[in-house]
Amino acid sequence: MKGFRYLEGVATLELDTARCIGCGRCVEVCPHQVFRVEGKKAVVVDRDACMECGACALNCPPAALKVDAGVGCASGMIHEWLREKKLPGFSGGGCCG
Amino acid sequence: MRWVAAGSGRAPQIGGTLTLADHLGACLARWGINRMTFMVPPGLYAIGAPDSEAPVVVTANYKMSYDIVRRALCGRNVWLLVLETYGINVWCAAGKGTFGTGELVRRIENTGLAQVVSHRRLILPILGAAGVSAHRVKQRCGFEVAYATVRAADLPAYLDQGAATPAMRELRFNWYDRLVLVPVELVLAAKPVLPVTALVYLVARLFWSADVAAAAALALLGAVFTGIAVGPLLLPLLPGRSFAVKGALAGVVYCALLYALAGGAGWGVAATLGCFLALPAVSSFYTLNFTGCTTYTSKSGVKKEMRLGLPVMAAALGAALFIVVAGRLLV
Structure with missing residues (x-):
């Protein structure tokens, strides 16, 4: 995204080129222009721009893409941790309901 | 409420102009007031007088999302398919899975969309792709999913050109x-x-x-x-x-x-x-x-x-x- 870069080297995105059929869905769904189709195969051109939304993996017909998808939301994660630890008083919450 | 014939049923016709109440509701929601109940009933809506050839645009039932989309499509003849996301916007609902394959297929069946339109093409927001699997939708109900643009404001240009420009697919996060x-x-x-x-x-x-x-x-x-x-x-x-x-x-x-x-x-x-x-x-x-x-x-x-x-x-x-x-x- 123009003017914004997040941490480098953390994205869990993986592309299995052997499985790729070059349909270009990943290019269509990625709002951060992480992919390009070159010579009938998708390539990852900007892995560090990946926000791990999971759209590419979900929309990849041959399941050539893998990513540990989820919402990068600190308060959501804290609530999740507290819920897992079963601390009282932290049942609801999260940023967008 | 005006109604438009939609297949064997009918769909409510909605305007593209936002009233003072719409703006006020959005303003309050921005301050967290009635935000979790700021929603519209899911289902099929008619913008203008759409026929069986008219495009189908899909959105969430968060009223702010719905309002932004119908305002962008003002003056056109479009079907608007609103999914039940429990008043959550497209991006967050896709992350939760409520703006998802299951709900989309269910809503298509509930509204009898296959009888309303003769084509088999749905236009979805790009940020909805995190919840929807296009090839599974196609498998399950025959509808082709096209992820159009990030912003609703670019929908008219997308509809005119039939394709998105790189700028329409790019996220921005300005001041x-x-x-x-x-x-x-x-x-x-x-x-x-x-x-x-x-x-x-x-x-x-x-x-x-x-x-x-x-x-x-x-x-x-x-x-x-x-x-x-x-x-x-x-x-x-x-x-x-x-x-x-x-x-x-x-x-x-x-x-x-x-x-x-x-x-x-x-x-x-x-x-x-x-x-x-x-x-x-x-x-x-x-x-x-x-x-x-x-x-x-x-x-x-x-x-x-x-x-x-x-x-x-x-x-x-x-x-x-x-x-x-x-x-x-x-x-």
């Missing part, structure tokens, strides 16, 4: 995009922050004086505000990529301003150290929390920031508390 997110964050933070501030005030009032208590409470509120509002607004200007670091730096600047403008020379060593340790930690936490509002931070990145940042924030708060208490006992 105004960030500003509108701040009010609800302030409101959400008030719930935990106000009791803590009251506690700080009471303790300081008990062991120091009314003036010190008021100053400490205000300083804390200022640090929270810096983390929630100043950090996000100055996001691209603050150095580094880590939100925790950006927030901490904003907090240090806030402390320095406080020191310069609020008689820092008379604070004493313990209070000064306490301020410079605790307040940036608070700002840092709240700016890190803003990662939940952005569309470019990844789960792995936020996890890493939290693993490294939360212990540092806790240590800074602990050290500040220790110094201030020690200063009280020793002096």
Whole structure:
């Protein structure tokens, strides 16, 4: 995204080129222009721009893409941790309901 | 309510002009008022007088999403298929899976869309792709999914050209995009922050004086505000990529301003150290929390920031508390 870069080297995105059929869905769904189709195969051109939304993996017909998808939301994660630890008083919450 | 024939049934016809009430509702929702009930019934709606050839645009039933889409499509003949996302916007609902393959297929069946239109093509927002699997939709009900644009405002151009330009597919996060997110964050933070501030005030009032208590409470509120509002607004200007670091730096600047403008020379060593340790930690936490509002931070990145940042924030708060208490006992 123009003017914004997040941490480098953390994205869990993986592309299995052997499985790729070059349909270009990943290019269509990625709002951060992480992919390009070159010579009938998708390539990852900007892995560090990946926000791990999971759209590419979900929309990849041959399941050539893998990513540990989820919402990068600190308060959501804290609530999740507290819920897992079963601390009282932290049942609801999260940023967008 | 006017109705339009839709296959064997009918669909409500909706306008593309937003009324004062629509704007007011959106304004209140931005401040967290009635936000979780700001929704429209899911189903099929007619914008203009769509026929069986008219395009089908899909959106969420958060009223703000629905309003933005129908305003963008004002003056056209389009079917609007609204999914049940329980009043959550497309992006967040896709993350939760409610703007998802299952709901889309179900809604297509419920509304009898296959009888309403002769084509088999749906137009979805790009940010909905995190919840919808296009090839599974095709398998399950025969409809082809096209992910059109990020912003609803680009839909008319997309419909005219039949394809999206690179600019229509790109996310942006400008100053105004960030500003509108701040009010609800302030409101959400008030719930935990106000009791803590009251506690700080009471303790300081008990062991120091009314003036010190008021100053400490205000300083804390200022640090929270810096983390929630100043950090996000100055996001691209603050150095580094880590939100925790950006927030901490904003907090240090806030402390320095406080020191310069609020008689820092008379604070004493313990209070000064306490301020410079605790307040940036608070700002840092709240700016890190803003990662939940952005569309470019990844789960792995936020996890890493939290693993490294939360212990540092806790240590800074602990050290500040220790110094201030020690200063009280020793002096």
